[in-house]
Amino acid sequence: MSYQKEQEVAELAVQRAAILTKKVFHEKAKGTLSKNDSSPVTIGDFGAQALIIAAIKSNFPNDEVVGEEEASSLREDTNLRDQIWELVKGTSLSDSKAEDILGGPIASMYAMLDAIDAGNSAGGAKGRIWALDPIDGTKGFLRGGQYAVCLALMVDGDVKVGVLGCPNLPVDDSVALTADSGVDQTDEEGKGVLFSAVFGQGATSRPLTSVGMGERKAIQMKSVSDLSQATFCESLEAGHSSHSDQSAIASKLGVTKPSVRMDSQAKYGSIARGAGDIYLRLPTSATYREKIWDHAAGDLIVREAGGEVTDSLGRRLDFSKGRILAENKGVVAAPAAIHSHVLSVVKEVMEAKK
Numbered sequence: 001m002s003y004q005k006e007q008e009v010a011e012l013a014v015q016r017a018a019i020l021t022k023k024v025f026h027e028k029a030k031g032t033l034s035k036n037d038s039s040p041v042t043i044g045d046f047g048a049q050a051l052i053i054a055a056i057k058s059n060f061p062n063d064e065v066v067g068e069e070e071a072s073s074l075r076e077d078t079n080l081r082d083q084i085w086e087l088v089k090g091t092s093l094s095d096s097k098a099e100d101i102l103g104g105p106i107a108s109m110y111a112m113l114d115a116i117d118a119g120n121s122a123g124g125a126k127g128r129i130w131a132l133d134p135i136d137g138t139k140g141f142l143r144g145g146q147y148a149v150c151l152a153l154m155v156d157g158d159v160k161v162g163v164l165g166c167p168n169l170p171v172d173d174s175v176a177l178t179a180d181s182g183v184d185q186t187d188e189e190g191k192g193v194l195f196s197a198v199f200g201q202g203a204t205s206r207p208l209t210s211v212g213m214g215e216r217k218a219i220q221m222k223s224v225s226d227l228s229q230a231t232f233c234e235s236l237e238a239g240h241s242s243h244s245d246q247s248a249i250a251s252k253l254g255v256t257k258p259s260v261r262m263d264s265q266a267k268y269g270s271i272a273r274g275a276g277d278i279y280l281r282l283p284t285s286a287t288y289r290e291k292i293w294d295h296a297a298g299d300l301i302v303r304e305a306g307g308e309v310t311d312s313l314g315r316r317l318d319f320s321k322g323r324i325l326a327e328n329k330g331v332v333a334a335p336a337a338i339h340s341h342v343l344s345v346v347k348e349v350m351e352a353k354k
Ligand SMILES: Nc1ncnc2c1ncn2[C@@H]1O[C@H](COP(=O)(O)O)[C@@H](OP(=O)(O)O)[C@H]1O
Pocket: 039, 068, 133, 135, 136, 137, 138, 139, 140, 235, 236, 237, 239, 240, 241, 262, 263, 264, 265, 284, 288, 290, 291, 294
């Protein structure tokens, strides 16, 4: 299958949602709520989820969606609900043909709430299921840092299409990551990139604001001949991955540069285009399980760009186990040529801890 239509819809849906998130990014009040697990969610997360699911359902009515957010709190909080509806109503692609492809505007506020709740699929190993993270890196989004709008299509448990919209990464693939790539990104000059991949067809990037195939460029991971010069990325949030384990691994590998700390799947996109080299995510707790929407698009984009992605034990990420990566622990993403070496050092450091 070429998945051409799926890729087109996914890219345009992510683009449209990013118009909404960018509006919210520049507002002081982001309508933040605290979820049951005490993590934040904003009007941007809800609005983006609504717009993307509406576009999927308009094109592929029988597909299921595993979306991070749900609308129960909005059905009670009418003030927040109205704010989100104002945003959603006012967001469309400027290209009317592209907007038509997405099915046009959502019909009503109740249709918007239903769209958000249609992200309730249990996931699994059968059929066509989309994994959606409307804002990945919500903490980065609130801080003025990196975040990503993430969408992937899985067919029978395998990721076939992956799209990442990164409004705060440079458009230019050749700009290497630096220590401040993950912090204060409130200046928009030259920013906004869309990464996209279809299984077996390679990975690309293009400006997040352009419509169509014109400015699309193939991306590739960088080949790393000297690990001392490699750039490794990790979460900015110390609670999301173990900075101490990652620093022990990096120093054993001979990496000399300090890590680039940034939020969201912008890390996957950055290494896929060679702006960085390695992404490490070692668990901070024995019980936490990664969510499929935090990895599905990034996993495919990195693999299609010549990388390999496994967990800390060397197993491929298994997206067929429901809403979480039930059978995986942590993430190790690196160019295929050095992945097994990186993994052996990860295992060594993790063994030594026992
Ligand atoms: N204890 C934990 N370990 C690993 N990931 C966690 C975590 N708690 C939350 N997360 C996830 O980390 C994601 C952000 O990743 P990163 O640290 O790379 O920016 C969050 O996505 P959201 O921001 O979409 O909620 C959330 O799903």
